[in-house]
Amino acid sequence: MTTDMLRVDNLHAGYGLAEVLTGVNLEVKAGTVVALIGANGAGKTTTMRAISGLLTPRQGRVVVAEKEVQGLPASRIARLGLAHAPEGRRVFGPLSVEDNLLLGAYSALPHFFGFHGRAAAELERVYALFPRLKERRRQLAGTLSGGEQQMLAIGRALMSRPKAMLLDEPSMGLAPVIVQEVFAIIRRLKAEGITLLLVEQFAKSALEVADYAYVMERGRIAVAGTPAELRQDERVLAAYLG
Amino acid sequence: MNPSRIALLVAGLLAGTAAAADIKIGIAEALTGGAAQYGVAIRNGFQLAADEINAKGGVNGNKVVLVIEDEQGKKEEGITVFKKLIFQDKVLMIFGPTLSNSMFAAGPVANAAKTVAFGTSNTANGITDIGPYIFRNSVMESDVLPVTVASAVKHYGIKKVAVMYGNDDAFTKSGYDVFKKVLEDQKIPVTTTETYVKGDVDFKAQLTKIKAGSPDAIVCSCLAEEAANIIVQARGLGLKAPFIGGNGFNSPKMFEVSKLAGEGTFVGSPWANTNPTPVNQHFVAAYKQKYSSDPNQFSAQGYDALYIAADALKSVKLSGNIEADRQALRDALPKVSINGATGPFKFRAAAGKDGKPAGFDADQKPFIYIIQGGKFTLFSGK
Amino acid sequence: MKGNWKRFFLVRGAEVAGLALLAAVPLAVTNPFALGLLTLLAIYGILLIGLDVTVGYLGQVNLGHAAFLGIGAYTAGLTVTTLGGGMPIALVLAPALCFILGGLLALPALRLEGPQFALATLSFSALATTIINEWESLTQGAQGLQVPRPPIFGVALDAPDFYWLCLALLALVWMTMRNLLASRWGRAFEALRDSPIATDAMGVGTYRHKVIAFALGSSLGGLAGGLYAFNFQYLQPQSFTYELMVILLLGVVLGGRKSLWGAFVGAAFIVLLPNLLSNRLLFQIFSAIGLTAAVFAAGRGLAKKTTQPFQALAPVVAMGLLVGGSLLVANTEDWRKAIFALMLFSVVVGLPEGIMGFAAQLLTRLFRIAPPSLPAPASLESVLPAWPATGEPLLELKHLKRHFGGVHAVDGISLTVRAGHVHGLIGPNGSGKSTAVNVISGLYAPSGGEVLLHGKALPEGSLFKVAGHGVARTFQNLQLFGELSAIDNVMVALKDVFRVPLPLILLGLADAEEQRARAAALALLDLVGLRDKARARAKDLTYGAQRFLEIARALARKPELLILDEPAAGLAHPDAAELVKIIRRVHDLGVTIILIEHHMDVVSELCDVVTVLDGGKIIAEGPPDTVKRNPKVIEAYLGAVVEEEKAA
């Protein structure tokens, strides 16, 4: 399969008077991991938000599994098969770990009774990926450590068996050891064939796992290429360290 | 505010001053808000009477025109409405307001403007002390309650009573003060005195306390909304003592609903639904036909009040000079004596405080009722 | 200057003309009913101006104002009846007591936010009316309190006299409040509403201002209460409950918040409208005018696409209902309240700024009223005194720690910032930079370690106290006072300019000082290139301009140490270049700067020293060029190479 699971054409978006994205183009083929890297404030997170519908794009197209979704509410886009694990994780603190996970499968499960049975397989799959979450299934999400919360955010996104997944800054604020763990998980997801758009400021780590990468600079894509190509590109280092 | 709006405003305020040969009478009652169930009943009584009088050709050929205003049961509105009726609508006299509170606030306005303010539902003491232009045909609690209490005491052989009243309302509070004095005068000990505020729906805490004192009767100065609940909840608690009620109990519906819970309650009222006089029977029937509901004491008093005014007006030659006409009406009123729905009626000059001139109270004998089978039954004295 | 005069005549002229017109009414109209309504209008005008201080300026829903009216009324009534005082004493005691009670209520209650504050004031008012009702020995409880209207200085007041008295007091309140709200106090109140954090960080005590604003509003309620007592001459506890409060709130929202005129128009609405509505003809006239206006506004709005269809059509439908209703219903009396509510909806939905908010815009455009002209900017040297760039240690962190639950955001940082340096603080997201400066500036208290300025410990955990020590900052997520103009934003923060005491401000004697402050603020706006945007509301500025405005505002503190938290985040290229220039200019004045920044180009261009954080710890420190080549830094930014066996 080489179809585009996610494609973005000429995306413009911003907040209030500030235009942050000035024409972003990118595509993610089914079963691949694509990294979106770049310095802070370049517009990576805004791109993610504009794709998933948290932010309504001002112009441009977003195509998820061959359906145009730009302008739809975030919940509709999510139900069309796009999962977004947002920056800062955004787990529901007062809810238990398992409640958080079950919510991940919200659109796929019955809303009143019988969802436990239907969700059991998904839960097992996620718990297999993250044994630590299983240990803490009854604990309130707000009391987890940063790394565990990140795992929960990823696990929650996986619960709906998404066609494509956005993962925003999974390493943010985590200790280096934990960051390595997170990347190990991303590798396993890749091995399972998930389609993933990964925003990451740790360019080297991101390039390690990605099949393809885009470098953003001031609201647009500056460079694109395979990790091998980008590693050689002076502009990538420049984008970070001036 | 720009000038054109002011002009419009002033024009509006002056509007409605056009002269007419009709006899304009102001009705200021609480048509909305918590006191509306009294105010609306009173207004209905007035309207019924006005229609009847006009159908018979009016008073000396002049039509009676009611200018009806809503004073919302608030004293501020009472004052505003009184001013509007007196100074803008230029009415000959005003009936209302509904609550004693509002009369205390608005009465002075009318008195100062030398215009009669005629209360039909103000039973609190001291209302007519406001001044010589204040009248009422509502019988004061201090006239009714001693008789009611004495009858009940005799009937049940009461040794001690408990008292319950609403303490944020001038009417129920004033009723309580009268009860208190009556009980002191008749040397009946009070086991406990309990209160509630408007809007309360649960009285069990107070009733439980009352029950603990095992009184022979419960004296209750309450409005009808609360009274029915108090009685029902008392019975629910196994409190079997009979009730002795004030003016607020005079609502036939109340006992229909609480059914047998209210059995044996003693009430005093200037009006009886069942009073067999032809005037009353006519009133009850006409009211039922016009409003398809039963009248109550308040409608009856409103109905009578307009006839009292009409009777006075018969002897007044209207000059067209509003001040003179108001004064003439004021002077004619005390002489009125009619036989109304509430029975024979005449005025009694109020004593007045500190020798100041005062208005006129009703001089009427109350009926004492005992509730039997959910109905007001005239208490025969045994 | 011509514009200034025109403005002065039109704005002040409208006030004077309105007042004169109102004062002249008793000469022409002797109808006590009309006079009574106008007296009530004056009293409610005072009352609503007081309520607007909390609801409009502080932005808090205050459900306790009716209680203050009651407390004021009873205080005045009892002063006359029980204490035997005269009306002047009563009219002083009533607001004084309400000021004290308002302050006492505000002290704890203002710690609560939003709905909880509203409910706290609601329970206060329930408590107050209950106490007035129950304290029968003093207040006569439900029976009500008769209040005479004693003569003032031997002169008995008849209805027009009393009306003039109320009007005079309204004029006095109007004038003093206008002066107050246009002064630094009014600006502080509004700043508080928009961003309490920034207000504290700019050295304006949020708590003190909140309490004073609330107490002040309450005291106006008390004054209105005193007049109310002498107007009605009969008081009863049940008059001051929730129902009245609701009407008052409606008045403020209908009239338009943050406006004296709005409060007055709101008062006119709630006092006059119900009475006008009971006259059918007038009612029809009014609703027809309303419908015409609504159709006109909607048509315009839709044609120019400035309003959404719902927002434009809702008032038309509401007014249409009114007209239809007025033709159908024989007696408008029974429907007054429903009509009132309908009008309310059309205003809330159609005119979010209230009637006066809308009218003010319209009139400004109609008469082409220019805003008052600004003075020439002061010289920058006089506003920003130069600090000696000695290179001595200015700020020292010693083993600074800050933990959030289990997360060690700052984990033992020690560093020294030298006077006159631009000290860069860099590191990946979540490395603890922002937390570190939040601890330094007092937003968070440290979990361990020390912060020293000039070798002395800085106060901990209070933005306000730290701001007093010459430390100013900007915020990563902009914390501007959005509703205030750019120049007002700067003026809120100005240090060492305002000295005129409150009484003189109330008398309107602070003009010279205001003018000096404006000149100083303009100098700072000029520095960041925003001089021509001085009158624009902060929230209407472009993103870049907002960033610069925050810097100008921080500079108004005359800081010795300026902390810039990601000033370049989200800036487009020309703005970023401009930012570099601005920072350099500030640096040239000797201000020591801590700069958190992601853009390495900006950092290398500006910084003398750079400290790199990762995981809450310092991983490198030194000149920018050295740090950039440090392998640890590169690894922190680009990520470690994941070892294959671990990944399996």
Next chain:
Amino acid sequence: MLEQQLVNALTLGSVYALFALGFTLVFGVLAVINLSHGAVFMVGSYAAALVVTRFEAPLWVGLLAAMAISGLIGLAIDVVILKRLRARKAPHLIPMIATIGVTIVITSAAQGLFGVEVQRFPEEMLPAGDFTVGDVHVRALELGIIAVSFLLMAVLFFALRRTQLGRALRAIAESPKAASLLGINVEGLFHLTSFTAAALGGVAGALISLNFNAITPFMGQPMLHKGIAVIILGGMGDIRGALIGGLFLGFAEVMSKAYISSQMGDAVAFGLLFLVLLVRPSGLFGRVLERKA
């Protein structure tokens, strides 16, 4: 006497809790103080009474009608007003004012339609029966109200804790944006919540007016005040808080009437409330209000 007063407190507390359930639900999910809840409560009473008296329907039909009609009104309020205000991100004063307006409209409509006289259920419709244990008397209806309050609370609690929908609602309360990313139709659930809360208010109105049997257009207002007190006490937006707060207020009121003075019932209740707010602004169960974008 104490036993009886305890039972009194329990019934009164249940009444308050029953009213507060819907009120707190709306606050918890929508973060709006819906001051029209009292009016909706009143509508429920009228709806039940009308259906029962005019159409001579059995009591349970009346209760269902109360739920349906009140629920639809709640839904209408959300769709017509609150939704627009949410979209505009209006400061919280505005929805409060708007719901006050709704209250005025509904109250005057009720007054216009049904008049101001106290309406009552016919006595024979009321479930009869008293229970007497020793010196303690309870009416069947009161037991019913206690049972229904606890039952509804349990159902709601279960629904919120143990169903997907409930999880979604709690997630929305925490962060509507993050919830929408999971495919949760936030607006739809806001509508649903408004409907449910109003339906709860309606059924509370029907049950409580069955018990006290006095229906007027103004009956919502005092109840609303008590409801506000309850949710402050219990913690705003917390279902358990509504029950605990209701019972707490009921006990405080009854006990102060019984052992201090009946004059001080409300003073004690509101004084207590004020203290709670100062000491623990978030109430017994509430969290300090902090809503993420």
